[in-house]
Amino acid sequence: MSYLRYLALLLFFLASSVMAxxxxxxxxxxxxxxxxxxxxxxxxxxxxxxxxxxxxxxxxxxxxxxxxxxxxxxxxxxxxxxxxxxxxxxxxxxxxxxxxxxxxxxxxxxxxxxxxxxxxxxxxxxxxxxxxxxxxRPLYQQNFNLIRELLPQAKNILVLLDQDRSAYFIQADIQRLKHNDIDVVLVNNYSLWQNKVMNASLQYDAIVLGTYQALIGANGQHVEADEVMSWTRAHSPVPIFGFWDVAISRQGAAGGMVLSxxxxxxxxxxxxxxxxxxxxxxxxxxxxSPGHLIFSRAQANYWKIQIPRKMSKRVSWLP
Missing domain, CATH: 3.40.50.2300 (Response regulator)
Structure with missing residues (x-):
């Protein structure tokens, strides 16, 4: 067999063996x-x-x-x-x-x-x-029950959302639960968001963050989610919880029964x-998938949230 013929056959078999x-x-x-x-x-x-x-x-x-x-x-x-x-x-x-x-x-x-x-x-x-x-399907009721257990004196809860398409579905799902002590507020303006957070203690004992990635700043530009979260964490007068694991961190929400x-x-x-x-x-x-009980140790300590012994065995701790 000539060298060129051998090379041609080799290339043919190599190409045939590679599946796209x-x-x-x-x-x-x-x-x-x-x-x-x-x-x-x-x-x-x-x-x-x-x-x-x-x-x-x-x-x-x-x-x-x-x-x-x-x-x-x-x-x-x-x-x-x-x-x-x-x-x-x-x-x-x-x-x-x-x-x-x-x-x-x-x-x-x-x-x-x-x-x-x-x-x-x-x-x-x-x-x-x-x-x-x-x-x-975020675990709304499980999170509200969790907050009631950890903050027995809590009366009213604020669920704070931007005005992304998903936020309206979340609002409707929570409203169907018919809780008179839980307010769901949608805002698209960052200044209004900041105002809601800073004055939260006048009406509420806890905030649950929903969607917060579609807020518009004073310059008409999108505000990055990390900035929204860090500002909210730094200025909230009441404990912050979340529906998703990405919201829980040392610089974010304290914890929640979250989706991954x-x-x-x-x-x-x-x-x-x-x-x-x-x-x-x-x-x-x-x-x-089923929710996970996740808490930031730093945020739980900051808000003086005591995790009951029976619950602590199920908690995944973040820094």
């Missing part, structure tokens, strides 16, 4: 620097690295004005049409609302995550067979992997 990974495009409603996005993207990667090629598109809806969201979705849809992925992951309600119906018409396999609304509402009341995912962004992404990643391996199977929608 399926392409998965992940569309984030927010932006890669967002703490929730970072967490669920790591969860997705934990299940899809080595299984699929991942490509990412960020709609940036927390930092861009609402008037720009549709254009962002149009650009994302064009990119999806050009790249022809094997599956699309849609992160959070904005991505599902803006892109879900278009992808359904394409018969594109879709896994969603971080959905606070009923996902079927984005499709005229019935979810297409090629679209499934993980709905996000990483686990949320991992569940969605497992579903995407199964759909890639068996493309025609129909997977049922799944619920958020």
């Amino acid at each position: 990974y399926p392409l998965v495009i992940v569309v984030e409603s927010y932006h890669p620097e967002n703490a929730w996005d970072k967490a669920y993207l790591n969860g997705l990667r934990s299940k899809l690295d080595g299984v699929a090629e991942l490509d990412f598109i960020a709609l940036d809806t927390k930092r861009l004005p609402t008037s720009a969201h549709l254009e962002q979705a149009d650009l994302a849809f064009y990119e999806i049409q050009q790249k022809k992925p094997d599956l699309v992951v849609l992160g959070d309600d904005a991505a599902l609302a803006l892109l879900g119906p278009r992808l359904a018409r394409m018969k594109m396999p879709v896994v969603f995550l971080g959905i606070n609304a009923d996902p079927a509402q984005y499709f005229g009341g019935k979810l297409p067979e090629n679209i499934t995912g993980v709905i996000e 962004g990483f686990e949320h992404g991992a569940v969605a990643g497992t579903m995407a992997r199964a759909m890639l391996q068996q493309p025609r199977q129909v997977l049922p929608v799944q619920q958020s």
Whole structure:
């Protein structure tokens, strides 16, 4: 066998042995620097690295004005049409609302995550067979019960939210619980947020932070979430709790019965992997993973929060 023929055969077999990974495009409603996005993207990667090629598109809806969201979705849809992925992951309600119906018409396999609304509402009341995912249901009642147990003298609780799309679904879910001693307040202006925090002790005994990544400053520009959190922690006259693990830290909320962004992404990643391996199977929608009791030791000490012995065995402590 000649050298050139041998080399040609070798290259042929090498090329044949390399299997191309399926392409998965992940569309984030927010932006890669967002703490929730970072967490669920790591969860997705934990299940899809080595299984699929991942490509990412960020709609940036927390930092861009609402008037720009549709254009962002149009650009994302064009990119999806050009790249022809094997599956699309849609992160959070904005991505599902803006892109879900278009992808359904394409018969594109879709896994969603971080959905606070009923996902079927984005499709005229019935979810297409090629679209499934993980709905996000923060543990509202468990957190209110937790605050009552840790702060027995607490009478009124403020749940503070920005005016992101998800915030309205959160507000509706909490209001359905019919608690007269819990107020849910939505603001989009950072100055108003600051005012609500600084005067919280006039009406409330605790604050629970919901969404806080879409606030607008006096200059009309987006205020970074880390700045909002650190300012809120420094100026709140009452203890702060959170619904998500990304809110709990030495510079953030004291604690809560929280959802894990990483686990949320991992569940969605497992579903995407199964759909890639068996493309025609129909997977049922799944619920958020069970909550975790997480506290910052520094913040618990600062607010003089005493964790009962029976509860302490279930707490995961952060610095």
